[in-house]
Amino acid sequence: MVTVQNIEKYDKKHATAVTIGTFDGVHIGHRTILERLTKSAQKQHLKATVLTFFPHPRMVLQKDANIKLLNTIEEKGEILDKIGIDNLIIHPFTKEFSRLSATEFVRDILVNDLKAKKIIIGYDHRFGRNRTADISDLRSFGNTFDFEVEEISAQEIDAVSVSSTKIRKALEDGNIETANKFLGYDYMLTGKVIQGKGLGRKLDFPTANLQIEATYKLIPKNGVYVVYAEIEGDTVHGMMNIGYNPTVSGKKRSIEVHFFEFDQDLYNKTLQVRMVERLRDEHKFDSVETLKTQLQKDKSAALTLINM
Numbered sequence: 001m002v003t004v005q006n007i008e009k010y011d012k013k014h015a016t017a018v019t020i021g022t023f024d025g026v027h028i029g030h031r032t033i034l035e036r037l038t039k040s041a042q043k044q045h046l047k048a049t050v051l052t053f054f055p056h057p058r059m060v061l062q063k064d065a066n067i068k069l070l071n072t073i074e075e076k077g078e079i080l081d082k083i084g085i086d087n088l089i090i091h092p093f094t095k096e097f098s099r100l101s102a103t104e105f106v107r108d109i110l111v112n113d114l115k116a117k118k119i120i121i122g123y124d125h126r127f128g129r130n131r132t133a134d135i136s137d138l139r140s141f142g143n144t145f146d147f148e149v150e151e152i153s154a155q156e157i158d159a160v161s162v163s164s165t166k167i168r169k170a171l172e173d174g175n176i177e178t179a180n181k182f183l184g185y186d187y188m189l190t191g192k193v194i195q196g197k198g199l200g201r202k203l204d205f206p207t208a209n210l211q212i213e214a215t216y217k218l219i220p221k222n223g224v225y226v227v228y229a230e231i232e233g234d235t236v237h238g239m240m241n242i243g244y245n246p247t248v249s250g251k252k253r254s255i256e257v258h259f260f261e262f263d264q265d266l267y268n269k270t271l272q273v274r275m276v277e278r279l280r281d282e283h284k285f286d287s288v289e290t291l292k293t294q295l296q297k298d299k300s301a302a303l304t305l306i307n308m
Contacts, residue, residue, distance in 0.1 A: 001081040003088045007051070007113050010089055016049040017041040017118040018110060020125070022164075023052055025070035026079040028184040029162040033152050037120045038084040040150065046117055047086040051109070052076070053093035056216075060093050068218035070167060070183070075190055075272075089114070102128025106141045120150045174221035174278045186228075186274035187220070189255065193266040199248060200258060203292045205299075207241075207256035208266045210273065219255070224279040226302045227257060229271050236262050239302045240273060243282035247291045258295075260303065277305055 004010045019037050023030050034050070041048035058067050071079070073090060080088055091097070091109075100108070105128050110116040119138060127133050135151055142149045162182045170179040171187065180186050191210040200207035212219065222243035229236055238259035244250040257273055279298055285291040 001077070001085055001088060003077050003090065005090050005092075007089050007091045007109060010087070010113060012113065012115055014047045015115045015117045016087065017044065017046040017120060018049045018051055018114055018116045019120045020051045020127070021122075022056055023050065023076065023080075024056070024164040025167050025183055026076060026083075027070075027162050027164065027167060027182050029182075031083070031184065032156055033120060033122060034080070034083050034085065036150070036152065040118060040120060041086065044118065048084065049087040049089060049114060049116075050080055050085050051089045051091065051114070053097075054090050055093055057093050057098070059216075060095060061098060067216070068168065069216050070164060070171075070187075070218055072190060072214040072217055075188060079185070099129050102133035102137055102141075104128075106138070106145065111145045111147070116147050118148045118150065120152065122152045123154045168218055171218055171220040174223055174281075176220060176225065176275050176278050179220075180276075186276060188272050188274050189217070189219070190270065190272045191255070193269050193271055195267065196254070196256065199245070200256060203288065203295060205258045205292075205295050206263075207258045208271065210255040210257060210271060212255065219253075220275065221278075222253075222282045224282065224298050226276045226279060226305050227273050228276065229257070229259070229273045231259075231262075231264070231266075231271070236260070237302070237306050238262070239279070239298055240275070241282065246282065246284035247288065258299075260299070 017037055017040050019033050038048045054073055056067060056069060077088055110119065121135060121138065123135060125135060135149065139149045167179050167182045176187060189210060189212060191212040193208045194211045196207060196209035219242060225240045227238055227240045236259045238257050240255065240257045242255050244253055279301055285294060
């Protein structure tokens, strides 16, 4: 898959089949559109192309700095690549860009830049300045500029009954199983392993401290989770704590992963940790020894789930 950070950098040699959207989470609802796109592109010898935007439009137009996203740009790219998308165009979303008229957007972006011969879009998609144009307008533009429009119907989209908002709510509630079901894959946190305080090692539970650099990435509810990661080609299971380490009067939220039967140096490496199930809330224990006993119980519960 070719990833382009600005549409102006796109190589305009190939005609494309295009879909447009933020696709946050690339969840099972999005797959209906994306799989239709890849099949149609192959059939018509076009390049399957996703046009998406960053920052998220709500961050720019509503100044909603608090919105948290299900994927980093890199994670989204990985998922789209596996689906079989040929081109991922990540165009900077600005106020100036939002003011493009529907005609300018279609003529300049879709036709001139992307050489679109087919647009596959949901029935409720709106575009152009103030989002005033809809799919009937897009069909009209198709007649003018010689591209086909394929609509994903309300029945097809609503049958899935999934939204990025529902998934965010599930993660904020710690309901990782529901989130994973809606996503169609295990939720991931990708970050760099940084130096911690070494408390885990003193408890015989050494941890990799994960730093998530993308501040917009949604971190699920505090607590203890069963997780796994691919490390040098091997799947390694473990448990992860998200929270403040209240037993030792922690002040800063951290993400710490203890991998089972694993003792490699991971400092400065980038890990992608996938979350399977939530074991419990984070608690403040009476002593470090009580915490250690609980960690043993957590490990036992996690291993039982992994081996089921």
